[in-house]
Amino acid sequence: MDLTRWEQKDCMNTLVCFLIGMKGKAVIVELKNESFIQGKLIDSDLQMNLYLSNVTISRNRNKFEITKCDEFFISGSNIRMVHFNNNIDEIYAINRSFKLMGKGKGKRFETQSLAYQNSAFRRQPM
Structure with missing residues (x-):
C-alpha cells in the first residue's frame, strides 16, 4: 500500500490502521440498512472501503434472506x-498495518513501545 506522508499520518491517528492490519481475517460488517455481511477481509483503504471474499449477505427486512458471493x-x-473475533491481538494488527503502509513505520512503533514498556513498568531499586 503506497500512501503519501499525509495519508499515513491520518491513518495512524484513527482506527483505520487497525482495519488495514486485519487483512486476511474473518469479519462481520453491519451496514446502515441493517444488513450483515460476513466474509474474509481482502483489502481496505483510508475511506474504510472494504473488499471481502467468500461473502454471506444476510438481509433482515420483511423476510430473512441469505445470499452468497465470491467477492x-x-x-x-x-x-x-465492523465485528471481529474475540481472540484478535490488537497491537499486532496495528504494527502490521504500519509495516504495510511504509518502510520502518512498524519497527519504529515496536521500538518505542518496547522502550516504553521496559522503562515505565520496571521497578526501580531503592
Missing part, C-alpha cells in the same frame, strides 16, 4: 460497524 465491495459510507 464483494462495501463503501465506507454504508458501514455502521
